[in-house]
Every structure is written in C-alpha cells, then in structure tokens.
Amino acid sequence: MIKNKGFYFLCFCSFILSGCWDVVDIEDRGFIIGSAIDIEEDEGGKQPEFTITNQMVIPAGIASMIQSGGSEEAYLNFTSKGKSIYNIQEEVAAISSKVPFFEHLTVLVISGDVAKKEHLFSNLLDTYYRDVNMRRGIKVIVSEEEAKNLLEFTTPASNLPAMHIEENLEKSSKHVGFLKPKAIGDIEELHLQEKSFVLPYLHYGEYLEYKSGAVFHGPKDKMVGVFNTEEMKGLTFLEGESTTKIITFLYEEKIFALKVIRLESKVTVDPKNIDDMRVTIDLEIEGIIKESINQEDLTQSQEIESIQKAVSNEVEKIVEKALKKGQEDLGTDVFGIWRKLETKHYDTWKKVRDDWEEGEYYFKDVEFDVNVITEIYSIGATNKTT
Amino acid sequence: MNPFKYSDEQVSESEFMIALPSVLFGVAILSLPRDIALVTLFSDGWVSILLAGIIFTFIAILGTKLAALFPEKSFLSYTSFLVTKPVAIVLTFINIFFTIFLSAYSIRSVAYISQQYLFDHTPMEVLALTFLLVVIYAVSGSRAGLFRLNVLFLPIILFTFLFVGLFNIKWIELENYLPMFQSSVMDYLKGITKSFGALTGFGIMLFYVVFIKKPKHLTKKVVIGMSIPIVFYVMIFLVTIGIYGNLVTGNLEHPTIALAKRIDIPGGIFERVDAVVFTIWIMAIFNTAAILLDISILLLSSIFKKMKKRMLTFILSPIIYYIAMFPQQVDQVKKILNFISQFNIYFICALIVGLFVIAKIRGVKSNDKK
Numbered sequence: 001m002i003k004n005k006g007f008y009f010l011c012f013c014s015f016i017l018s019g020c021w022d023v024v025d026i027e028d029r030g031f032i033i034g035s036a037i038d039i040e041e042d043e044g045g046k047q048p049e050f051t052i053t054n055q056m057v058i059p060a061g062i063a064s065m066i067q068s069g070g071s072e073e074a075y076l077n078f079t080s081k082g083k084s085i086y087n088i089q090e091e092v093a094a095i096s097s098k099v100p101f102f103e104h105l106t107v108l109v110i111s112g113d114v115a116k117k118e119h120l121f122s123n124l125l126d127t128y129y130r131d132v133n134m135r136r137g138i139k140v141i142v143s144e145e146e147a148k149n150l151l152e153f154t155t156p157a158s159n160l161p162a163m164h165i166e167e168n169l170e171k172s173s174k175h176v177g178f179l180k181p182k183a184i185g186d187i188e189e190l191h192l193q194e195k196s197f198v199l200p201y202l203h204y205g206e207y208l209e210y211k212s213g214a215v216f217h218g219p220k221d222k223m224v225g226v227f228n229t230e231e232m233k234g235l236t237f238l239e240g241e242s243t244t245k246i247i248t249f250l251y252e253e254k255i256f257a258l259k260v261i262r263l264e265s266k267v268t269v270d271p272k273n274i275d276d277m278r279v280t281i282d283l284e285i286e287g288i289i290k291e292s293i294n295q296e297d298l299t300q301s302q303e304i305e306s307i308q309k310a311v312s313n314e315v316e317k318i319v320e321k322a323l324k325k326g327q328e329d330l331g332t333d334v335f336g337i338w339r340k341l342e343t344k345h346y347d348t349w350k351k352v353r354d355d356w357e358e359g360e361y362y363f364k365d366v367e368f369d370v371n372v373i374t375e376i377y378s379i380g381a382t383n384k385t386t
Numbered sequence: 387m388n389p390f391k392y393s394d395e396q397v398s399e400s401e402f403m404i405a406l407p408s409v410l411f412g413v414a415i416l417s418l419p420r421d422i423a424l425v426t427l428f429s430d431g432w433v434s435i436l437l438a439g440i441i442f443t444f445i446a447i448l449g450t451k452l453a454a455l456f457p458e459k460s461f462l463s464y465t466s467f468l469v470t471k472p473v474a475i476v477l478t479f480i481n482i483f484f485t486i487f488l489s490a491y492s493i494r495s496v497a498y499i500s501q502q503y504l505f506d507h508t509p510m511e512v513l514a515l516t517f518l519l520v521v522i523y524a525v526s527g528s529r530a531g532l533f534r535l536n537v538l539f540l541p542i543i544l545f546t547f548l549f550v551g552l553f554n555i556k557w558i559e560l561e562n563y564l565p566m567f568q569s570s571v572m573d574y575l576k577g578i579t580k581s582f583g584a585l586t587g588f589g590i591m592l593f594y595v596v597f598i599k600k601p602k603h604l605t606k607k608v609v610i611g612m613s614i615p616i617v618f619y620v621m622i623f624l625v626t627i628g629i630y631g632n633l634v635t636g637n638l639e640h641p642t643i644a645l646a647k648r649i650d651i652p653g654g655i656f657e658r659v660d661a662v663v664f665t666i667w668i669m670a671i672f673n674t675a676a677i678l679l680d681i682s683i684l685l686l687s688s689i690f691k692k693m694k695k696r697m698l699t700f701i702l703s704p705i706i707y708y709i710a711m712f713p714q715q716v717d718q719v720k721k722i723l724n725f726i727s728q729f730n731i732y733f734i735c736a737l738i739v740g741l742f743v744i745a746k747i748r749g750v751k752s753n754d755k756k
C-alpha cells in the first residue's frame with residue numbers, strides 16, 4: 001500500500017476537480033443544416049435589415065419518419081430579423097431552447113434581392129468566413145423567390161429541405177451535367193480576386209428546380225443577370241468537366257439526343273494585341289446516340305459523319321450563345337479567360353488586370369473562336385426505328 | 387512519490403535527431419503558409435522555405451561541429467574557454483532570456499488558439515496554466531525521459547500532418563500553382579525572413595551535444611533532423627496554395643487549420659479531422675515548450691551550480707506564466723513572438739558562426755582521438 005498521505009489527498013482532489021467548462025450535451029445542441037437570408041424591404045436606411053431562417057434538425061423527427069412513416073416533421077425553421085447575421089444566429093438559442101451549432105451547415109440560400117444589392121452579398125458572407133466553427137465547404141445558392149421558401153420544400157424521399165437542396169445540386173451536376181455548385185471557400189477566393197462567377201439559381205415551383213445560373217459581376221460586386229438553361233450548358237462545355245451531359249440537336253429536322261461520355265475543352269489565348277485578344281476554344285466531344293427519331297441507316301459512315309457535324313454545329317451554337325450573353329450583355333468573364341491569361345501569359349495579364357472587367361474593359365474586345373470536333377462512339381443497341 | 391531515475395542521463399544520436407524537428411514544429415506551422423504567401427507571388431513561397439531550410443541546415447552543421455570540438459563540455463564551459471568567462475555568462479543569460487520568452491509565448495499561443503477553436507468558455511488563463519503544469523511536469527523529470535517522449539510523439543505528429551496533406555490532394559487545383567517564379571529576389575528574401583518563425587530553436591545542439599554519448603555520425607543526423615521539418619513545411623505550403631490559392635492563403639488566419647477542416651473523408655465515417663489535428667498539434671507545442679524550458683534550466687544550472695534542477699524549475703515556472711500572460715491582445719502576442727523569434731535566429735546564427743571562427747583562429751583541435 002502507498003503510505004504517502006498526499007497520494008490519497010490527490011485522489012480525493014480528482015473527484016472534486018473533474019468537470020468541463022465547455023460542456024454542451026448533445027441533446028442541447030441544435031444542429032443547423034441550412035440558412036436562408038432574405039432582405040427586408042428597404043426603408044432607405046444605410047444598414048439593411050435581414051430576415052434569416054435557420055433550419056434545425058430534430059433527430060426524433062427523422063427517427064419517426066423511418067419507423068412509422070412519419071407524423072412528426074424532421075426539421076424546424078426559425079426565422080428572425082435583425083441587422084447583424086451573427087447576432088440573429090445566436091438568438092436562435094433564445095427561441096429554440098437549444099444551442100445553435102453551425103459546424104454541419106451545408107447550404108446557404110441567398111435571395112435574389114440580396115444578391116442584386118451592390119457589395120451586400122460579399123459583406124454578408126463575412127461572418128461565414130470569420131467564424132472558426134463554419135466549414136469552408138458550405139454550398140451557396142441563389143433563389144429566385146424568397147430564400148426561406150426553399151428551406152420548406154420536402155419530398156417523401158427526403159424530409160430535410162436543406163439536405164434535399166444539397167443532394168439536388170450534387171445529382172444535377174454529377175448526372176445531368178449542370179454547373180457544379182460553389183462552396184463558400186471558393187467564393188471567398190473569387191471575391192478577393194474581384195472576379196465574376198456563376199452560382200446556382202434555384203426556382204421553387206412544383207419542384208425545386210436548378211435550371212439557371214445567377215451571374216455575379218466581380219468588380220461591381222453584385223448579381224447582374226441570369227444564365228438560362230442553354231447558356232448554362234454552354235458554360236459547362238467550356239469548363240470541360242467530364243460529367244455526363246446530354247445534347248439534343250436537330251438532324252434533318254428530327255430530334256436526336258447524344259450522351260456525352262468524354263469532353264475535353266482547351267482554351268488558348270493569343271495575347272499579342274491587347275486591344276483585340278483572340279481566344280480559341282477547342283472542344284472535343286465523344287458520345288453515344290441515345291435517341292433518334294429517324295429512318296436513316298446509322299451503320300453508314302457517311303451518315304455518322306454528317307450527324308457528327310450536326311452535333312458540332314449545335315454545340316458551337318450553344319457555346320457561342322453563352323459567350324455572347326456573358327461578354328456582351330452582362331460584361332462578365334465567368335468563363336475564366338483571365339485565369340488563362342494569368343497562368344500562361346502573366347506579363348500581358350499584368351498590363352490588363354486592372355482594366356479587365358471595368359475601365360478599359362479589355363474583356364469586351366476579346367474575340368472568340370469556337371471549334372468543335374465530335375466523335376460518335378456508339379449508336380446504341382439498335383439501328384433504326386420506323 | 388520520487389521521480390523515476392533513468393540509469394543513464396545520456397541521449398543517443400538518434401534521439402537528438404528527433405529532438406530537432408520536435409523543437410522546430412511549433413506555433414508557426416499553423417500560420418506559416420499565410421506569412422509566406424503574403425510576401426511572395428503565387429506558389430513561389432516554397433523556394434523561400436527551402437532556401438531558408440538549406441541555410442539553417444548549414445548553420446546547424448556548423449553548430450554541431452563547434453560543440454563537438456569540446457566533447458563533454460557544457461555550453462558555458464566551452465564558451466568561457468573561447469571568449470572568457472564574463473562574456474560567456476552574458477551569452478548564457480541571453481540564451482536563457484530567449485528560451486524563456488519563446489516557451490512562454492508558445493504556451494500563450496497554444497492557449498489562445500485552442501480557446502478560439504476548441505473551448506469557448508474556458509478562460510485562457512486556465513488553459514495556459516494547465517498546459518504549463520504539464521510542461522513543468524515533463525521538464526522536472528529526467529532529461530533522457532524528455533527526449534524519449536519526443537521520440538514517442540514525433541511519428542504521431544508527422545503522420546498527422548502527412549494525413550492532412552494526403553487527404554487534401556483531391557481538392558488541389560493545379561492552376562493555383564501557375565505562373566511559377568514570378569516573384570522578385572526581394573520577395574524571396576522576405577519569404578526567407580518570414581520562415582524564421584518556423585525554424586526557431588534549431589540551435590539546440592549548442593546545449594545538448596554534451597549529453598550525446600559517442601557522437602559519430604552526428605552531422606548526418608543533424609541534416610536528417612533539419613530536413614524533416616523543411617520537407618513538411620514545403621508540403622503544407624504547397625497543398626495550401628494548391629487548394630486555396632495565394633490570395634486566400636494570405637487572407638486566412640491559420641491556413642493549416644483550414645486545411646484540416648477541408649478534409650472530407652468519403653463515407654462520412656470521420657467528419658471532424660481538425661479536432662484530431664489540434665490534439666496532435668498541441669503535442670507538438672508541448673515538445674517545443676518542454677525542450678526550450680529544459681534548455682533554460684540547463685543553462686541556469688550551469689551558472690548556479692548549487693541549485694537543484696527541480697528548484698530551478700519551480701522558480702522559473704511562475705515567471706514564465708507571468709511573461710506568457712503579460713500581453714493583453716493577441717496582436718501584441720504575435721508581434722512579440724515574431725520579434726523574439728527573428729531576433730533569436732539572428733543571435734543564434736551570429737553566435738554559432740562567431741564562436742566557430744574564434745575556435746578556428748585559436749586552433750582548437752578536435753580531441754576525439756584521446
């Protein structure tokens with residue numbers, strides 16, 4: 001036996017000294033998985049007032065959904081008004097009896113009205129960058145209508161609206177080939193660089209639809225317009241991500257559908273004359289015919305060749321449309337041409353970087369040249385249908 | 387409860403090799419990518435880190451050679467031989483001052499950062515005190531034990547930072563690295579001075595070579611010991627730049643933590659890797675603070691020969707706590723830490739080179755063969 005009395009004293013101390021200053025039981029934590037920011041109607045004041053909706057998960061609700069087919073809701077939305085976002089978020093504790101916990105925040109919805117106000121959007125995100133508990137992978141989307149509506153849409157398959165949005169975004173970029181949603185960390189980078197970008201623009205109708213994109217202008221620091229579905233497609237072609245995409249096109253006035261299995265895009269910039277830069281976009285597409293309302297014999301190589309040409313023309317049209325809208329209507333370099341300049345032609349970039357999307361507006365004088373090569377890889381399981 | 391006594395109070399060459407990276411991995415690793423990214427363009431900062439590493443490896447070799455000229459002689463005794471006793475005592479006191487301040491501010495930083503990220507409500511004073519008590523416990527024991535603790539911790543630390551690097555590879559965008567080599571010579575030099583903070587403490591061989599039994603391949607071991615942290619710094623810097631780009635890296639307070647937060651292991655088995663990285667990082671700081679404190683005690687006991695080691699430790703600890711808690715704002719802590727680590731690097735470099743030159747002029751021969 002240990003004879004030292006001090007030893008027993010220390011053992012006793014360990015009973016009275018144990019404890020944790022920061023203890024928050026998991027039952028007391030309110031896991032916030034989605035936030036939506038709306039702006040109150042402007043009363044002319046300098047500091048706008050926001051309405052923020054935070055979505056909290058109710059674990060019991062999820063359990064009951066699985067077991068008994070669902071009687072309780074799996075989430076709770078708390079909406080409150082204020083001028084400081086952080087303050088509003090902390091106040092959730094006062095109305096929900098739980099300590100809000102933002103580590104699992106996945107989706108941040110911004111209403112279109114917020115996005116269209118100059119400098120507002122980038123200032124709003126500040127608290128999300130600054131708070132050490134926020135993750136940098138939070139997806140940011142813009143909603144066409146009131147942002148808080150988006151956090152109320154559930155389907156029988158997924159009972160958490162925020163999760164539904166996230167899955168929706170992921171599936172549509174992975175399987176349909178829409179533009180990848182941007183995380184808050186990427187947006188911080190773009191804001192610091194003062195560059196233009198496109199965020200998912202969601203429409204709340206019968207379903208939650210991700211069909212278009214909200215275009216943000218870098219130096220102006222606000223949303224300046226919307227890319228429709230076709231223009232979004234053109235943009236994703238430029239990004240050259242190897243996602244599955246479907247091209248529908250007309251061949252001899254009949255509808256064809258081609259599934260893209262490989263896509264390569266190469267953007268080269270010729271910066272010789274900075275007032276008239278030439279950008280060449282080479283696209284290589286490999287695809288499978290998925291639908292053809294046609295009586296042609298697809299085993300003939302001539303036939304295939306002219307179909308390939310039709311596809312190329314269609315893609316060229318789509319891409320040029322997106323380029324035109326981005327360059328002429330909105331004046332935004334969302335295509336990342338500046339990135340090519342910066343990484344490949346740094347000396348030229350140093351000359352034009354301050355006047356790229358403003359001032360001299362060198363970007364407006366850029367001429368695009370789109371070349372598309374299509375190869376049909378397979379015609380599918382059957383030849384013709386008549 | 388008497389402290390456990392090891393049969394030998396000596397340190398092997400390999401243990402010393404491991405002590406080097408243990409001291410170097412410190413507070414600065416969290417903010418190193420930011421400091422470097424701020425003064426260099428795009429991904430060029432790695433050149434600065436590498437250059438700084440090479441320079442200091444050479445000085446470290448020089449320091450080892452110097453200390454090996456006087457086998458089994460402590461810092462105080464061989465400096466008094468070289469530059470007379472009063473000067474040697476002054477040099478020793480300057481070193482004590484540096485090590486005390488550096489360990490105090492690593493304790494302060496660990497308290498501040500862990501309060502920021504882990505403990506919302508626990509007061510920083512309590513965190514610092516708890517940490518200090520653990521460090522004192524380690525230091526008041528045997529020196530060989532402390533070195534063996536380093537041997538135990540270092541693989542875990544290396545593995546964790548490697549893990550952080552590897553699991554982030556899929557987020558790297560190669561475009562962030564281009565264009566390369568656009569920084570001017572001045573930028574690279576600034577980058578080198580910015581990496582001093584992460585290299586503080588490389589001079590420990592001046593004080594510890596005396597404990598090494600039969601040093602044979604010491605130069606080789608010192609080179610290995612110095613290159614481990616350099617390689618890791620370059621890796622962490624490159625991964626951070628690859629993921630966040632130069633601008634964001636320069637804007638983040640602690641890019642390395644952001645890196646840990648970015649990890650997303652598929653399947654969602656393990657979501658918050660940053661918590662583990664924190665724990666391991668605190669272990670790294672523990673090593674740093676403990677070795678620095680141990681050096682100051684070693685130097686003090688070489689001056690006050692009659693004092694017992696534990697007595698010195700207990701006298702020093704409140705002083706360290708006071709120094710650590712003295713600045714009010716984080717900003718001040720950062721400024722002081724930055725100033726002291728820069729100054730310390732210059733001092734140690736000048737000390738090693740100066741003493742080495744004097745030793746050569748005086749024609750001190752290595753008396754290994756005796």
